[in-house]
Amino acid sequence: MPLSLRRVVIGAPIATERMAHERLPILLALPIFASDALSSTAYASEEIMAALLQAGTSLFNITPMLALAIIVLLSIVVVSYRQIVMAYPSGGGSYVVAGDNLGPLPAQIAGASLLVDYILTVAVSSSAGIAAIVSLVKGLNPSSNIAQYTVHMCLAAVLFITLINLRGAKESGLAFALPAYSFLVLMYGMIGYGVYQYFSGHLTPVHSAVDLQNARYLNENTGRIAFENFGELSRFAGLFLILHAFASGCTALTGVESIATGTQAFKEPASKNAAKTMGILAVLLGTIFFGLSFLAVHSHALPPNATLMSPAAIEAAHAAGREVTLGETVVSQIGRAVFGTSLLYIGMQIVTCIILILAANTAFAGFPRLCALQAGDGFLPRQLANIGDRLVYNNGIFILAFFSALAIIIFKGDVHHLIPLYAIGVFLCFTISQGGMVRRWLRLREKGWQLKAAVNGFGCFCTFVVMIIFAIVKFRDGAWIIVIVIPALVFLFLKIKAHYRSVAKQLSLEGYRPAQGAQQHVCVLVPDIHRGVIPAMQLARSISSDARALHVSINPERESRVRARWTLYSRGLPLTILESPFRSLTIPVVEYVERLQKLDPGCTVMMIIPEFEPRGWFAKLLHGHAAFALAVRLHFMQGVVVVNVPYHIEAFVPVSEEEKARERELARH
Amino acid sequence: MPLSLRRVVIGAPIATERMAHERLPILLALPIFASDALSSTAYASEEIMAALLQAGTSLFNITPMLALAIIVLLSIVVVSYRQIVMAYPSGGGSYVVAGDNLGPLPAQIAGASLLVDYILTVAVSSSAGIAAIVSLVKGLNPSSNIAQYTVHMCLAAVLFITLINLRGAKESGLAFALPAYSFLVLMYGMIGYGVYQYFSGHLTPVHSAVDLQNARYLNENTGRIAFENFGELSRFAGLFLILHAFASGCTALTGVESIATGTQAFKEPASKNAAKTMGILAVLLGTIFFGLSFLAVHSHALPPNATLMSPAAIEAAHAAGREVTLGETVVSQIGRAVFGTSLLYIGMQIVTCIILILAANTAFAGFPRLCALQAGDGFLPRQLANIGDRLVYNNGIFILAFFSALAIIIFKGDVHHLIPLYAIGVFLCFTISQGGMVRRWLRLREKGWQLKAAVNGFGCFCTFVVMIIFAIVKFRDGAWIIVIVIPALVFLFLKIKAHYRSVAKQLSLEGYRPAQGAQQHVCVLVPDIHRGVIPAMQLARSISSDARALHVSINPERESRVRARWTLYSRGLPLTILESPFRSLTIPVVEYVERLQKLDPGCTVMMIIPEFEPRGWFAKLLHGHAAFALAVRLHFMQGVVVVNVPYHIEAFVPVSEEEKARERELARH
Secondary structure, three states, X not given: OOHHHHHHHHOOOOOHHHHHHOOXXXXXXXXHHHHHHHHOHHHHHHHHHHHHHHHOHHHHHXXXXXXXXXXXXXHHHHHHHHHHHHHOOOOOHHHHHHHHHOOHHHHHHHHHHHHHHHHHXXXXXXXXXXXXXXXXXXHHOOOOOHHHHHHHHHHHHHHHHHHHHHOOHHHHHHHHHHHHHHHHHHHHHHHHHHHHHHHOOOOOOOOOHHHHHHOEEEOOOOOOEEOOOHHHOOHHHHHHHHHHHHHHHHHHHOXXXXXXXXXXXXXXXXXHHHHHHHHHHHHHHHHHHHHHHHHHHHOOOXXXXXXXXXXXXXXXXXXXXXXXXXXXXXXXXXXXXXHOOOHHHHHHHHHHHHHHHHHHHHHHHHHHHHHHHHHHOOOOOHHHHOOXXXXXXHHHHHHHHHHHHHHHHHOOOOHHHHHXXXXXXXXXXXXXXXXXHHHHHHHHOOOOHHHHHHHHHHHHHHHHHHHHHHHHHOHHHHHHHHHHHHXXXXXXXXXXXXXXXXXXXXXXXXXXXXXOOOOEEEEEEOOOOOOOOHHHHHHHHHHOOOOEEEEEEOOHHHHHHHHHHHHHHOOOOOEEEEEOOOOOOHHHXXXXXXXXXXXXXXXXEEEEXXXXXXXXXXXXXXXXXXXXXXXXXXXXXXXXEEEEEEXXXXXXXXXXXXXXXXXXXXXXX | OOHHHHHHHHOOOOOHHHHHHOOEOHHHHHHHHHHHHHHOHHHHHHHHHHHHHHHOHHHHHHHHHHHHHHHHHHHHHHHHHHXXXXXOOOOOXXXXXXXXXOOHHHHHHHHHHHHHHHHHHHHHHHHHHHHHHHHHHHHHOOOOOHHHHHHHHHHHHHHHHHHHHHOOHHHHHHHHHHHHXXXXXXXXXXXXXXXXXXXXXXXXXXXXXXXXXXXXEEOOOOOOEEOOOHHHOOHHHHHHHHHHHHXXXXXXXXXXXXXXXXXXXXXXXXXXXXXHHHHHHHHHHHXXXXXXXXXXXXXXXXXXXXXXXXXXXXXXXXXXXXXXXXXXXXXXXXHHHHHOOOHHHHHHHHHHHHHHHHHHHHHHHHHHHHHHHHHHHOOOOHHHHOOOOOOOOHHHHHHHHHHHHHHHHHOOOOHHHHHHHOOHHHHHHHHHHHHHHHHHHHHHOOOOHHHHHHHHHHHHHHHHHHHHHHHHHOXXXXXXXXXXXXXXXXXXXXXXXXXXXXXHHHHOOOOOOOOOOOOEEEEEEOOOOOOOOHHHHHHHHHHOOOOEXXXXXXXXXXXXXXXXXXXXXXXXXXXEEEEOOOOOOHHHHHHHHHHHHHHOOOOEEEEEEEEEEEOOHHHHHOOOOHHHHHHHHHHOOOOEEEEEEEEEEOOOOOOOHHHHHHHHHHHHO
């Protein structure tokens, strides 16, 4: 984009020396780094219920228990991760930990998983944020058809976060604090008031007991209602179902990793502040998650993929293009149950949307940093290591925006369809980094290493088990994509590293002896005799007393003009005419250079190409680009140096009538 | 396209020396140059009737009379044009004649008109050719819906001719002779047999007398039937109608110009051969045109835009998406009347299609030649004057193909809609060139100049009157587009000329004194110290003992590496470190150059930029292009010469385990 527009949208450049100062205190870091994990409460309970619904609503009662199990897992991971943050104050999370303790291959596996999960964080969070708005509109006006614009709204959200992030980190921190803290206040308010209503017997369910009985799970693949009574399920199928629900709820854990990766963005002492933030985060996340799961059950909320229609009604609705599922989030239903359709409910939905969309920002902070780390190690293109002029990694931001938008388009902005891809990578990272820590304690054997190794080892074991469960129960729903993508990425990273290694080897000065006394041939191309050519001829003469001029014979008229004026303007350069039977400029010159190189192996050929450069696009269109094409062709030849001598001219200058008359006179003869 | 594919489709290159031999004898030139004019008989009679139909079919009887009037006009033009061909053996037609006798502005007006008409020739001829095929299919199977593919078929035809023409002129001549002569044989056969049937009373009309009575003109703009009995028209409206029909028929004259433009493609004596060809053409064209007009009336043919439906039936058909007009060409109807749906009828339609599509080839011969002439004079971009490697003007061919395809798409491949744009430019050219000839005879006053001037003057007058008629009666139907486009093109041509004049003035060596003794500063960019940089440093040293090295400080690590190794590798070059607070490579270098130029006005700065160039797209993606961006930026600065020193490296080379281990060791410290 033009520089001026760029400045308005993205802001003025920031000098490198300001870099160290762009670090955040806990109060500003919490909203940025914790919003991912916190906002996952907006869909975690819902995902548990969506999975349980396959066996009807009778199992909904175990939702809070599953939430508790997940909170226990969260505590284990957070305790384990605090040890990582303390050990790695400069940040990097599982990528750095794996690289440091397990070697490059595990590090690249962790890197690939993290990159994929950052992309999915953006896709899931913006989809869930837009789902909150869609639910709000539907909650207020059930006949609204806003759902059809879901994808457009999601993409607009991604664009918005992208622009915010191109402006840089500190400004983001300020912009994100207000909605994050509003979210906390409203959530705790809703949970507190809802629990009070429940125990005082005033909580009004959003669905009647009959509706709850009739609610069905709609199989998206077959379009049919799946209905199996839990009592009728085999013991294996029952276990599978509960594990499925548990795995779905584990999405609540995503986001812990990003604090460890971004430790360096915290104010000093960075480690301590990051660990403290992680602890606060765990408490907030656990209480909200449990509270919502509890209220979801008691307000008779249904997951958005539930349907209340009979199979016949569904078929009719499909034919008419109407929606068949409820499409309202569980949090929105809880809000309506607790607050009614009051201003508090509206405010909560809006703040939920904002916090979710801003949660995607976590990924925008972490993804480019990780890319830069990997690029610095040579496993990603070096361009990703470049800091933009506002101290943010522009290229990484663009890549993240592109792929998350792609995921949104493919999965139509539906959280429930994105979830199976999510979390598997996160748990893979958890496992790798904690495994790396175990290796570290075994190696360093510093004071108290046994306890530390046990903590990390237990965390490693738990997350590994959950990852395996996730991969199995979600395989058919989409986890298989991740099982393909992560190894493919790792292969690519290793290939890139092999290339950079090759380059380094070839550029190394070790044992290098510069070629001495190699002949240098200086040639200047003379397409015609005019002012634009003289400086190039002068230059050739000044570089070498042995320089020669080349003219490619394409136009006989021009050739004779060059020959005729040669003695006058040659400055002693000998002229060689190259024949071009097929009217090409490039081929004869390339052949000439090849002949020179054959006669004098190891020589360098310097080709001086004069080019007159008119100003403006109109004038540029009116001139051939044969000289440019020749320069590009020569650039790819070994041992050839191309010298461009531009001669700048104006597109339009006044030409007197007298001059025109003389031109006509000349043309006549 | 890749070179090998290009060779298969277009053929091997042809050397310049073969150019003079690519000239055609009359028997081969006639099909190429006359096919345009001849093939216009396929729609000229039809266009007269389509215009007359506005007052019902009662006026159809005057069609042969109008044809006769047009043939008289044709004779006048051809006699007048033979004088042009004789006077200008090297070709060029009205463009050259106008430039030679009337000055540059009339020449450019003629050039603009001709270019537009070449484009329309391609559009009209291919549309009419496809109409012949559509008519054939409909004639054999009235319920066919082939008409909906009209535009696709037209575009395919244009693509086909484009490829034929990219192969070069002589091969075209051979390929076009057979269909052209088959067309003549079949046409004369049909006319002869039809006239015999008519006079022996055996000609079976294709439409009954009742159908003929009920046939109506469908106004394309309103979608309604226009029906006015001629007897009810005012005298003015009646005259307007007949002039309209006359103007429509004048499309038969298009194509005469192209022989004059392409005289140089004839075998020597070119003038005589071209004049002879023109005479033959006039006789062929006149007899076929009159014969078809005569048979059209007596076989009760109706123009394709006629409808036999009632207004109510039309509305119903529109709603159902069915066609309402007949959509069969007049020639196809004559063919069915004379031959029945026999093999002869089928053959005639196919040959008509081929000759029409090949007629477009006339334009493909003339358009690029005219472009090259105009480009040679400086009124079109010089690239259009370049002959491709098969001795044809590739760029002109591409432009013609593009714009004619555009016209086909805009006017949906409908001949009747394209005709109002056509012919106005042709008659403008006729007028200008004949006017130029009058001026020539007045100037030269050679033997018999009075008669010659009278012939050309009369031709000039007649075509001028027809042009004015055409512009008035067809203005609303589309002629207004041409009235806008031609002046716009002329303006563009003059602007281009002004630019080339400016360039010539600025490049002229008249009064030029080379700057003597101006300082030359040689700088070499050193982004790092490695093998890729050393050759550039060597070069700088060899060019000037006063050369200096520049390092832009973006990465502190690299800066310290450069400083540390400098003494070892500097070769005596002094090192200047340029600060870059915003991490840009370009800005500090540009600022440095500007400082140099300020301190030493008039100096030349030579900037040597080393660049390592890895092989393959994968490797190229993995390297930044900051050096390239810098080179481009410097290229646009006055007084700066950019020297690119590429260092070629392989994308992948084997790296031993030992080397990897050493690399890891180095990274650790």
